[in-house]
Amino acid sequence: DTGVSQDPRHKITKRGQNVTFRCDPISEHNRLYWYRQTLGQGPEFLTYFQNEAQLEKSRLLSDRFSAERPKGSFSTLEIQRTEQGDSAMYLCASSLVILAGGSNTGELFFGEGSRLTVL
Amino acid sequence: AQKVTQAQTEISVVEKEDVTLDCVYETRDTTYYLFWYKQPPSGELVFLIRRNSFDEQNEISGRYSWNFQKSTSSFNFTITASQVVDSAVYFCALSVFSQGGSEKLVFGKGTKLTVNP
Numbered sequence: 001d002t003g004v005s006q007d008p009r010h011k012i013t014k015r016g017q018n019v020t021f022r023c024d025p026i027s028e029h030n031r032l033y034w035y036r037q038t039l040g041q042g043p044e045f046l047t048y049f050q051n052e053a054q055l056e057k058s059r060l061l062s063d064r065f066s067a068e069r070p071k072g073s074f075s076t077l078e079i080q081r082t083e084q085g086d087s088a089m090y091l092c093a094s095s096l097v098i099l100a101g102g103s104n105t106g107e108l109f110f111g112e113g114s115r116l117t118v119l
Numbered sequence: 120a121q122k123v124t125q126a127q128t129e130i131s132v133v134e135k136e137d138v139t140l141d142c143v144y145e146t147r148d149t150t151y152y153l154f155w156y157k158q159p160p161s162g163e164l165v166f167l168i169r170r171n172s173f174d175e176q177n178e179i180s181g182r183y184s185w186n187f188q189k190s191t192s193s194f195n196f197t198i199t200a201s202q203v204v205d206s207a208v209y210f211c212a213l214s215v216f217s218q219g220g221s222e223k224l225v226f227g228k229g230t231k232l233t234v235n236p
Contacts, residue, residue, distance in 0.1 A: 035224075042123075042210050042226030043164070056223065089162065106152055106214070108224070110164035 002026060004111035006092050012117045013082055020078045021114040025094030032075050033108060034067055035091040036060065043091055049075060050097075082118045089113040121146045123213050125227035132201055133235050140196045140230045142211030148172075153187065153194045154212040154224065164210070170194065201234045208232070 005024045013019050025032045030051050035043035046065070047057045051072035061067070064082075069075040079086055093108040122145040132138045144153065155167040168178065170187050178185045182199045198205055208231045212224040 040228065042212070042228050043224070044226070045223045048223075058223075091164065093164075106154070106169040107166040108164075109166070110156075112161060112163045 004092055004094050004109050006090075006111040006114045008114060009112065010115045010117075012119065014119050015084060016081055018078065018080045019082055019116060020076055021090050021092075021116075023075045023077070023092030023094075023111060025074070025092070026096075026109055027073075029094035029096045029109070030072070031095045031097050032069055033093040033095075034075070034077050035093065037089040037091055037113070038087075046077075046090075079116070082116075084118045087116055087118045089115050121148075121151075121213050121215065121225045123211050123225055123227035125209075125211055125230050127230045128228070129231045129233070131233045131235065134203060135200050136234075137197060137199050138201050138232065138234075140198075140209050140211075140232065142194045142196065142227060144192050144194065144211070144213045146213060146215065148215040150215070152214045154214070155185065155194075155196050156210045156212060156226075158208040158210060158229070160207070167196075198232075201232075203234050203236055206232060206234045 007022045011019055033048040034046040036046055037043040045058050046061050047067050049069040052069050064080045067077045091110055091113045093110040095108050124143045126141055151172045153170045157165045157167055168185055175187050175189055184197045186195045208229040210226050210229045212226045214224050
């Protein structure tokens with residue numbers, strides 16, 4: 001399977017614990033995005049990387065959240081001291097963006113998400 | 120600020136009916152992109168279409184068609200002769216112009232479409 005993969009698919013944790021999600025993008029993609037989706041809502045942008053550089057973070061990403069993409073390939077999203085309000089689906093997406101005059105489709109390829117339940 | 124409104128929360132149709140999903144957007148930017156994504160029960164969002172703000176031509180792809188009208192800030196999606204496999208949540212989304220065109224997608228709340236046999 002050469003799509004975006006996320007791990008774990010489901011995580012149940014107690015309030016106050018730390019959790020980490022991993023995303024493996026499509027291998028040649030230079031951009032990686034994290035979104036959060038709560039029940040009945042559309043996905044909300046959290047952050048994105050161009051290669052290993054984190055270019056933008058949403059205000060939704062509190063100090064308890066940290067995302068990394070150390071080698072410009074896979075990415076991790078860590079949530080420290082989880083709260084019940086963190087319960088959501090965390091979606092990862094990747095894309096290939098050609099920066100030098102290329103034509104970009106704007107298509108994001110999403111993974112199936114990591115569902116977090118905080119008890 | 121950008122905003123996307125999908126007023127229809129849920130739609131139920133019988134197979135072979137045509138169905139239109141509405142999308143209204145707000146942005147002050149003159150250059151922007153509009154998208155439709157499909158989210159089947161498996162959870163994975165599937166890209167359907169991207170439109171830029173300078174291209175108001177309607178588009179047809181098989182049973183799918185899109186109607187973009189800047190005058191009403193709408194980007195509606197029609198499925199012709201619906202099938203059970205079309206059952207999913209459909210999201211309309213907006214991003215302002217930037218390299219790549221989709222760093223920050225602003226999604227609507229989605230419309231859940233159920234196609235009954």
